[in-house]
Amino acid sequence: MSEELIKAKSNLSKLAFENLQKWLLDEKYHEFKAQILNLIKNEDWDELEDAFFKILEFGTAGRRGKVGAGSNRINLVTISESVQALANYLKSLDINSLSVAIAWDVRNSSCELSKKCAEILAANNIEVFYFDTPRSTPELSFTVRNLKTSAGIVISASHNPPKDNGIKIYWNDGAQISAPHDKKLMKIAKNIEEFKTGNFDEFVKNGKIKILGEENDYSYIKANAKLSLSKNRNVKIIFSPIHGTGTTNLLKTLQFVGFENIILVDEQMNFDGNFSTLQDRKPNPENLSANRMAILKLRKEQADIALTTDPDADRICVMSLEKNGEVRSFSGNQTAILVTDYILSKKQKDRNKYAELYFGNRNFICKSFVTTDMLNVLAKKYGVKIYDDLLVGFKFIGKKISQKEALGEKFIAGFEESLGGLIGSQTRDKDAATIGLMIAELASELKLKNQTLGERLDEIYAENGYFVEKTESLEFSGAEGFAKMQEIMQKIRIGNKNFGALKMRDFENLSELDFSTNKKNSFKMLENGNAVSFIFDSEDRRITIRPSGTEPKMKFYAQWRFENKQDCVNIENILSDFKEKILDEC
Structure with missing residues (x-):
């Protein structure tokens, strides 16, 4: 054994x-x-432990992590193993004329990694x-469906910092790969020893x-445009892609349907994998810091709304300039409420009541359980069906859409709390x-009534109840953090502590424990x-704990219905107190 390996053995876990x-x-x-020998020479044991303590696993959206050397890193080898596994799995199925579509976002390593994916598949x-x-x-996702490919690949780390990247694999329905295919693919990936490759240009x-x-871009934008429910285009919009691909989907869609008064945050319109205009370099539109420039522009231009997107442009943050001069930033849940009410109210006017007498209302919406x-x-x-028996991860919404459409039902919209949503089945x-x-159409219609998005949201709450949500995360980095997350979840599942709740619902074992009996x-x-x-005291008052499938963090989701508007501020203390109990007792 070499001197370097002897040193590593005495400083790393088995x-x-x-x-x-x-x-x-x-x-x-x-x-x-x-690179590895240099880390050993510098005795950077924390970095080496984190890079090698496990094999980077498939989470809710594929593989995602830091770019670098190691089994727990995104690099040409771990990406290649994933793609060779996909190739092997596809070839094991009875499919003629296999094909895969590949897209990639603005991250610094995305082009190189995506080309490697293409080379392996072509080989x-x-x-x-x-x-x-x-x-x-x-x-x-649209391209997989439109070209009827066997699968799809996106190289992206979504809203993660610049040092990260990842791979998401899609099945032939355009949804992220899910059971049973994901588990079969993971099994193959574990045993990949070598992969075929070749020269990109020659292929x-x-x-x-x-x-x-x-x-292909035109087909996608045209499909989005067909979803339009209104002809009003009078809203003034601020837009920033935060250096990502939002210019290729949201901006083009708005322009295609006729929105002309769109003011761009010029400093953030370029593709930039370093996200240079962000002080913390975190291009997550859930964070105020990522939206700072758009908010400043919204106030300066006295526009109606601002829209920002994350690097791969699947998430969107909506902001509104209210009448008091304040900017109101809407959570993913609040955006979902506004969009759902807008769409369903529009579709209610177009309902064929005679057809429904014979066939029932076949429209449905979906949401994750948090x-x-x-x-x-x-x-x-x-009068629309809703399916909410879905874990976090849009692949579950995609799977539900396929299941229900096969039974003759029609998908209208689906939502996740983390700024994610989809309208239509394209x-x-x-x-x-x-x-x-x-959102742009809704804001345009509200403007005709001298009403803002914030005022409309407040009306919906007043009419239907004060549902408030709060999500917080705790970081658990490295091998110790990963072990701590597992330890907390194991202790919670034992069920010895109720933390003030009436019931505990375990989504791994699909069992519900009633603490009173x-x-x-x-x-x-x-x-x-x-x-x-x-x-807690009712089904619409609950807190969920979930380790992230793509990031080293544990998420806490509080969902609470309050009787009065003034009580909604209590959500902060409710979640804070619960988190404190969990950390103290687990």
């Missing part, structure tokens, strides 16, 4: 050392050898449709890789373009997963 040893000795990882005699410049994730010349361009319960109330109000992933279009009952979800909910 699993981290085993993975590191493999990466140093196996020729497949030779390009990373110098496996799988036809590749490749975007040669950055595109949004929802356009990839383009011989036609195995086909470059996608404006014709998304606002106001959507359940609105669905009931407008894609199977969240799409900032379709949500942005609905100590009895367990089963419940149904589309799929099980790693999350636990505590239900």
Whole structure:
């Protein structure tokens, strides 16, 4: 054993050392050898432990993590293993003329990684449709459906910091890969020892890789435009893609349908994988810091609304300039409420009551189980079905759409609390373009009534109840953090502590514990997963704990219905007190 390996063995965990040893000795990882040896020389044991303590797993949206050397990192090897596994799995199925569409976002490593994906697939005699410049994730989903490819790939780390990247794999319905395909693919990926590859330019010349361009873009934008529900276009809009691909989907959609008064945040319109105009370099539109320039522009121009998108343009943040001069930034839940009420109220006017007498109302909406319960109330109000037996991850909404459309039902909209939503069935992933279009139309109609988005949201609450949500995260980085998250979830599931709740719902085992009787009952979800909910004095007052599937953090979701508007501020203390109890007792 070399001197470097001896030092590493005495400073790393058993699993981290085993993975590191493999990466140093196996020729497949030779390009990373110098980088790893340098980390050992500098005795950067924390970095090495984090880079090798596990194999980067598939989460809710594929593989995502830091870019660098290691089994727990995104790099040419881990990406190649994932893509070779996809190629092997596709070839094991009885499918003629295999093909895969590939898109990538603005991150610094995305172009290189996406080309490697294309080379591997082409070397496996799988036809590749490749975007040669950055595109949004929802356009990839649309392209899979439109071109009827066998699968799709997006290279993106969504709203993560610049040091991260990732891969999301899509199935032939345009949705993110889900059971049983995801589990079968993961099993194959674990045993990949080598992968085929070739030269990108040669594959383009011989036609195995086909470059996608404006014709495909036009088909996607035109499909979005067909969702329009109003002809009013009088709203004044501020737009920023925060250096991402929002220029290729949301901006083009708004322009295509005739919105002309769009003012751009010029400093953020360029593709920039470093997200240079953001002080913290975090391009997450859920954060105030990412929207600062758009808010300043909104005030300066006295516009009506501002829209920002994350790097792969599947998430959108909506902001409104209210009459008191304040900017109101809407959460994902609040945007979902505004959009759902707008769409369902429009569609109610067009309902064919005679057809419904014979066939029933076949329209439905979807939401994850941690998304606002106001959507359940609105669905009931407008006579539309709602499916909320879905874990976090838009792949579950995509899967539900496919299931219900096969039974003759019609999908209207789907939502997640984290600024994600989709209108219409042209894609199977969240799409900032379709949500942005609905918001722009709603704001235009409200402007004719001298009303703002904020005023309309307050009306909906007053009419239907005060449903308030609050989400917070705790960081658990590195091997110790990963182990701590697992420990907390294990202790919670034992059920010895009720933390003031009446019931505990375990989404991994699909069992509900009643603390008063100590009895367990089963419940149904589309799929099980790693999350636990505590239900307090009613079903619409609960807090959920869930380790993220793509980031080293644990999320806490509080969902609470208040009787009075003035009580809504209590959500902060409710969630804070609960978190404190969990951390103290687990």
